[in-house]
Amino acid sequence: MARYWQRRAYLIRxxxxxxxxxVSLPMLQRLAARDDVQARVVMxxxxxxxxxxxxxxxxxxxxxxxxxxxxxxxxxxLVVPGADTLLQRFxxxxxxxxxxxxxxxxTAGGGVGPHVDSYDVFLLQGMxxxxxxxxxxxxxxxxxxxxxxxxxxxxxxxxxxxxRGDMLxxxxxxxxxxxxxxxxxxxxxxxxxPDYAELCxxxxxxxxxxxxxxxxxxxxxxxxxxxxxxxxxxxxxxFADALRRRRFSRKTLGDVVGMVSTTPKAHxxxxxxxxxxxMRRFAAAAQAQGIQLDVRSLMLYFDATIYINGERIAPPARxxxxxxxxxxxxxxxxxxxPAGMAGQLYEWYCAGWLHIAHHAT
Ligand code: SIN
Ligand code: CO
Numbered sequence: 001m002a003r004y005w006q007r008r009a010y011l012i013r014x015x016x017x018x019x020x021x022x023v024s025l026p027m028l029q030r031l032a033a034r035d036d037v038q039a040r041v042v043m044x045x046x047x048x049x050x051x052x053x054x055x056x057x058x059x060x061x062x063x064x065x066x067x068x069x070x071x072x073x074x075x076x077x078l079v080v081p082g083a084d085t086l087l088q089r090f091x092x093x094x095x096x097x098x099x100x101x102x103x104x105x106x107t108a109g110g111g112v113g114p115h116v117d118s119y120d121v122f123l124l125q126g127m128x129x130x131x132x133x134x135x136x137x138x139x140x141x142x143x144x145x146x147x148x149x150x151x152x153x154x155x156x157x158x159x160x161x162x163x164r165g166d167m168l169x170x171x172x173x174x175x176x177x178x179x180x181x182x183x184x185x186x187x188x189x190x191x192x193x194p195d196y197a198e199l200c201x202x203x204x205x206x207x208x209x210x211x212x213x214x215x216x217x218x219x220x221x222x223x224x225x226x227x228x229x230x231x232x233x234x235x236x237x238x239f240a241d242a243l244r245r246r247r248f249s250r251k252t253l254g255d256v257v258g259m260v261s262t263t264p265k266a267h268x269x270x271x272x273x274x275x276x277x278x279m280r281r282f283a284a285a286a287q288a289q290g291i292q293l294d295v296r297s298l299m300l301y302f303d304a305t306i307y308i309n310g311e312r313i314a315p316p317a318r319x320x321x322x323x324x325x326x327x328x329x330x331x332x333x334x335x336x337x338p339a340g341m342a343g344q345l346y347e348w349y350c351a352g353w354l355h356i357a358h359h360a361t
Contacts, residue, residue: 086187
């Protein structure tokens, strides 16, 4: 972390020595047919790039050539338990920074072209071989004709061939291109960072209505004008004053970051338990077996506030350590769920945000 994170590329040979693909091509093709899974296929013919968005039905695969295409499936960790296990290996970085696991399955010669990403990524090689080339070139001009982000000119400076279990870390903005030497898979463990523009938009949006800038513009003493088309300068000054006067507390800003960071992506839907048990039975089962967060749940905390799936709660101090532990470990073991917390946890259980653990954890 000290030497490479957000600083420079880092090749780690044998990063996960015994790494086994958590998915096969037929499994990926089945996932790519679902409308709740984001899938894309990138094809190259000559110098031309093609991009198709899923869902892809069975017949789609029959019409593909043998080489030079890539299937990309986003959010693999949400639908394949083994991919969630893989993502959890990166929990040495705060969950607020972890985004998802994307997998790419490429046929020989396949790739998505030279490009830059604005986020950090770990590229973990699954089956087969892939050649990665990178460059720290400042020129990030894109090919205006390509249907995806492709650098107009790519001048690679370093190249490596990655085999199963090898992993390449890239900080944001390093130009890179991976080309499959033979059919291969690459797992991209991707990161995210709060976008300040989005946070500002959220800060002034409806759910923080009580914290807006307050009073509207007033203009007592306004004089008749011959230039009604002119925008009064005092409107701008008034707005500037209101912005200057408003101080947002760390608590408020924490709420914005916490709620935005735990808001599930637009296509994510939780499955409510089809026949939920009663609150009493839930409390007993949670105590006997423990609980675990759903893979789709995003749970974070800051000071005394807990954020989960875009909502915030301020639990009594005696429940905070356990809720923080639930956020860190994404589970609570048997006999460690305080009885007083059952009401809150039951609500989350009914929403499909957490489950009774199947085995005693
Ligand atoms: C890929 O796995 O083919 C693309 C991943 C990336 O370049 O970010
Ligand atoms: Co990339």
